[in-house]
Amino acid sequence: LRRNLDLAGVRFAVGDEGEIVLVGRLPLACVDAHALDQLLGIIWSTLERAHRSLVRLAFGAGP
Template sequence: MILRAEELAALESDIDAWLDDQLRTNPTVLTVDRGEPGQRRWYVRMTGEEKTVSTVWFTLGQRQLHCECHFMPAPEENEGRLYEYLLRRNRELTGLRFAIGVEDAVFLVAELPAHTVTETEIDRLLGSFYAYSERWFRPCMRIGYQTRFKN
């Protein structure tokens, strides 16, 4: 389903309002920035304990809301073991998945049909990015950078 221009504008406004509220009330949300003028893109920077900072990109199009977060850089070692670990974790994820992106970095990604985007869904996605990063960042870094974590 393709959203009409007025539907996209209304959804963009709803996302702006929800993210502004998160910035004011959610201590995990550090900043919310917008993409270039004319883009329907948001950058939500969050703080965590296991992963100090994560940025989730939300990009709204006529058909879908695409979301992604840089999870970790490309592994320096144990690539096969790390990728197997991530594939096995994908079975446990709800609504998100691990993927290999630019420069072989690991990302968490998600897509929602644009007509299904609500504040509840955005909240669920943002919370999932946070929870999955906190849960699996350290184990993945220990696999992909084993030599650095020996001490």
């Protein structure tokens, strides 16, 4: 949850079945190709930075 403080446009949340999800939102008036490209870039970079931590949460401490 500490990561949520540093994120812009996306946030981590817990889904209905207890899974960790990354949620991105755009106001409908702002949806265009450029805004979607930016949002997908933010999602990709956020997941890249969080990948190891998420794997540890899901499967326990690894190597």
